[in-house]
Amino acid sequence: MKTAVVTGASRGIGEAIAKRLCEKSFAVALIYKNSDEKANELKREMLSLGFVAECYQADVSSSSQVNAVFEKISAELGSVEVLINNAGISQQSLFTEITDEMWNEMIGTNLTGVFNCCRAATPEMIKNHSGVIVNIASMWGETGASCEVHYSAAKAGVIGLTKALAKEVGVSGIRVNAVSPGVIKTDMLNPFSESDLDELKKETPLNRLGTPEDVANAVEFLISDKASFITGQVLSVNGGFVI
DSSP states (O other): OOEEEEESTTSHHHHHHHHHHHHTTOEEEEEESSOHHHHHHHHHHHHHTTOEEEEEEOOTTOHHHHHHHHHHHHHHHOSEEEEEEOOOOOOOOOGGGOOHHHHHHHHIIIIIHHHHHHHHHHHHHHHHTOEEEEEEOOHHHHHOOTTOHHHHHHHHHHHHHHHHHHHHHGGGTEEEEEEEEOSBOSGGGTTSOHHHHHHHHHHSTTSSOBOHHHHHHHHHHHHSGGGTTOOSOEEEESTTSOO
């Protein structure tokens, strides 16, 4: 059984991806930061269905925590074959009101976290000459968003990291791609009013908001053999919001 790691796995997009990977017969390591109850609830659900899943707590912005948890995953579940870097935070703020703390937390979680996890996973992948990495970016990393400069910068960094790493590790049989979601119905939308959400829906050519399952569908494709000649790419899942 192959092992997959999903960061930010306790809810939303991460939860949908973790469930999909279990359905595809992966042993899934669920990495979470704070949501212990949610992560363990998901684990129990997966185990009740006969799947293999285990919870691991780590702050992905900390390289020491990431390195320790990846060593534990390899020892308990086996070599990591698939890495899904999903852990992320969002925040709206005027640029002039972004503090050092806000900037550092955003970059630390959304970009440094991806770097830390990729760095922890790739040595074994290179040794095995096999592996797939999918980084969850954002359409705002492609185009930028007003009042989300720090978020947009972090996600743009994820896209750049994806493209560069794909070129470097392709010779080692490792594929690296990104999925770039649009407006997806998760907890990240909680700060938005119903009128705001209706406006976002109207701005989306397909006239609906995305679901975590829409993103999981894209991830499922990119980790499959059907995408064996695809690397360094950004697959946009945004309903036509950004073209």
